[in-house]
Amino acid sequence: MNDIKVAVLGSEGVGKSALIVRFLTRRFIGEYASSSECIYRKHMSIDGRQLHLELYDPCSQPCEGKSTLNEQIHWADGFVVVYDISDRSSFLTAKAIVHLIRELHLGGSKSRDTDSVIFLVGNKQDLCHMREVDREEGQKLASERRCQFYELSAAEHYQEGPKPLGGKAKERRRRPSGSKSMAKLINNVFGKRRKSV
Numbered sequence: 001m002n003d004i005k006v007a008v009l010g011s012e013g014v015g016k017s018a019l020i021v022r023f024l025t026r027r028f029i030g031e032y033a034s035s036s037e038c039i040y041r042k043h044m045s046i047d048g049r050q051l052h053l054e055l056y057d058p059c060s061q062p063c064e065g066k067s068t069l070n071e072q073i074h075w076a077d078g079f080v081v082v083y084d085i086s087d088r089s090s091f092l093t094a095k096a097i098v099h100l101i102r103e104l105h106l107g108g109s110k111s112r113d114t115d116s117v118i119f120l121v122g123n124k125q126d127l128c129h130m131r132e133v134d135r136e137e138g139q140k141l142a143s144e145r146r147c148q149f150y151e152l153s154a155a156e157h158y159q160e161g162p163k164p165l166g167g168k169a170k171e172r173r174r175r176p177s178g179s180k181s182m183a184k185l186i187n188n189v190f191g192k193r194r195k196s197v
Ligand SMILES: Nc1nc2c(ncn2[C@@H]2O[C@H](COP(=O)(O)OP(=O)(O)OP(=O)(O)O)[C@@H](O)[C@H]2O)c(=O)[nH]1
Pocket: 010, 011, 012, 013, 014, 015, 016, 017, 018, 019, 029, 030, 031, 032, 034, 058, 059, 060, 061, 123, 124, 125, 126, 127, 152, 153, 154, 155
């Protein structure tokens, strides 16, 4: 069975927990209280392959024994870096995180022959009337840093499906099979409209 470790990173309140909970429960839960960092585990079968997914949701609040961002980045095989399209500062944080991931995973102890998979996610697309980050900016960052890019909404009623952007260069590159599964897995997670309740 393939083990896949995914860290969901980003500023406080961008919707990391909402996205994870939606994936795990297929529901949007508006006020999901998390006061400590968590690892969620899930077994999945994709195209007949069994995957053991570990999803890491850091707590944005300082708490005892909290791991550092560097430790979180070293732990993970892949990343979902989330910002809120209605909050520019969260985009700047996402940018810094993506830069750091690329830096640490190139020069770090993990020997890698290819890039780690990073999904850059502009969440809260339902708040586009309050948009502070253009879709093009997200797309540009994604293409500069070799990420897959999505704008989406963890909130329930938003109807437009996410559009993968800037993925052409990525499609040409080869990834190790675990990362490939993860990409597929996360596509499965974030790439489909989910029914709300
Ligand atoms: N409108 C809208 N609100 C959202 C969306 N996703 C999350 N929220 C709301 O944003 C707030 C923060 O969501 P969380 O999932 O707790 O965000 P987080 O990034 O996990 O926050 P921390 O755990 O504090 O880092 C909550 O009130 C959610 O209901 C979305 O797609 N659209």
